[in-house]
Amino acid sequence: MSEVVKFGRPKGFFETFERRPGSIKKNMSYCPGCGHGVLHKLIAEAIADFGIQDKTTLISPVGCSVFAYFYFDCFGLQVPHGRSAAAATGLTRANPESIVIGYQGDGDLAAIGFNAFIQAANRGENYCVFFVNNAIYGMTGGQMAPTSLLGQKTTTSPYGRNALTEGYPLKVCEMVSQLEAPVYVERVALTSPANILKARKAVRKAIQISMEKKGFAFVEVLSGCPVNLKLKPADMDKFIEENMTKYFPLGVFKDVADEREPVKRAVPVYDREKVEETLYRAMPGGNEAHESLDSPLFDRELRVKIGGFGGQGVLSLGLILAAMGKYRNLNVSWLPSYGPEMRGGTANCAVILNKGAIGSPIVDSNCDLLVVLNRPSLDKYLPELGENGVLMYDSSTIKEAPQVKPGQKAIAISAGDIAEEFGNLKCANAVMLGAIGAMLSKYYLTPADAAKFQETAEAAIAECFAGKDKIVKMNAEACKLGFTKMQNAQP
Ligand SMILES: Cc1ncc(C[n+]2csc(CCOP(=O)(O)OP(=O)(O)O)c2C)c(N)n1
Ligand code: SF4
Ligand SMILES: [Mg+2]
Structure with a gap:
């Protein structure tokens, strides 16, 4: 072991420290005496x-x-x-x-x-x-x-x-x-x-x-x-x-370095079958009972982003959509954004549905379906909507029709007003869920998949609000209402 002390810059450092503020890129950014x-x-x-x-x-x-x-x-x-x-x-x-x-x-x-x-x-x-x-x-x-x-x-x-x-x-x-x-x-x-x-x-x-x-x-x-x-x-x-x-x-x-022999551990082996067995466990009632979606929409990854105020049920709407995907044998991810957003600011979550593997749970571009329940979320996330993406917005809070690019769709549903009329403003997210179902049924789902929407939504709502029977019932009804309203509103 060399004991020669060298002065100057060791070769183990980069020549310049790119992140160093100011013009001198050769000094570290630590304080004097650190x-x-x-x-x-x-x-x-x-x-x-x-x-x-x-x-x-x-x-x-x-x-x-x-x-x-x-x-x-x-x-x-x-x-x-x-x-x-x-x-x-x-x-x-x-x-x-x-x-x-x-x-x-x-x-x-x-x-x-x-x-x-x-x-x-x-x-x-x-x-x-x-x-x-x-x-x-x-x-x-x-x-x-x-x-x-x-x-x-x-x-x-x-x-x-x-x-x-x-x-x-x-x-x-x-x-x-x-x-x-x-x-x-x-x-x-x-x-x-x-x-x-x-x-x-x-x-x-x-x-x-x-x-x-x-x-x-x-x-x-x-x-x-x-x-x-x-x-x-x-x-x-x-x-x-x-x-x-x-x-x-x-x-x-x-x-005890002189007494120790090199430690040899077996290198873990990636066993695809075992991983799949663990990840894709059979669902209640057996996987066959929840056959896969066959609409062409699901031949590729479907990327969803939902935004609104904390408290509008943004995260649970995402969770329900993810659970619905799971019930139809899709791989799903749900990524909520916590933090200050939860205290009245903008909350959001990303949901990805894919028959294949999901690489990253982040949706910050190429979004297929953007659901916004308030204006700040519209302004913030609209740039993330992909080429042929669909924007669904709550027109009871967003009064001005948003401008989308050619190829994109902007669909309004006054989810807040409908929920209020229904008797509970908190159900605006469930109304929106129903509206999403009607929109998907009209444009993207095969008749067989469309026919399963409500049943799958109810199973997912029950999972999301497990043990709260009244809330489950109320949300399932609000979802049905949103579906009908959207169906009737669409030409
Ligand atoms: C999960 C998380 N908790 C807290 C922080 C805030 N945080 C940043 S550095 C730090 C303490 C660092 O102290 P130390 O490890 O002693 O390093 P030093 O700066 O003294 O070298 C804390 C609490 C953080 N960044 N992430
Ligand atoms: S002196 Fe203290 S504050 Fe400054 S860089 Fe070193 S550890 Fe951080
Ligand atoms: Mg320290």
């Missing part, structure tokens, strides 16, 4: 020196190092918060030849991702983890991390961390080293040059263990976040050495 850049350099240098760039995947976490893949010139994977260990497990199991590096902050690893992490360590997964303990949630502005020190003031512990209310700082090295499987566990600090050299050695050792496929290697790195600890960069090292290392002592906690 430890992330130093650790990045140690890892990049090791990857280049070991000549493993073309088989290494570095997993970027969520945290200040979220864009690590803009720096490292190797394969990169950016995972959701705390999911590093799950992704690393999949990667190394599916491709044992790959060298996988997990890079996680203390929020990412020791809070939201702790279970995934400790289980991966306990299974001895074949990868190494660099754990940046800066005692804070850096990226989000200084909230308390599981590793914040007792008495440490953060935005969420303004009086200082108190063991009685927030518990003790989590000693991750101490915990991991108690497990059987891990091969190597060390804690280092990025403070003095001597400590950085020790960190460099630890980084190299962990990567070496991964190259030799000996199992799980873990390096905790005490690192500075002067911005959120409100310290000058020059005082940061002092804080780490005087405060952090007292609670998080440096050193090797476990090293």
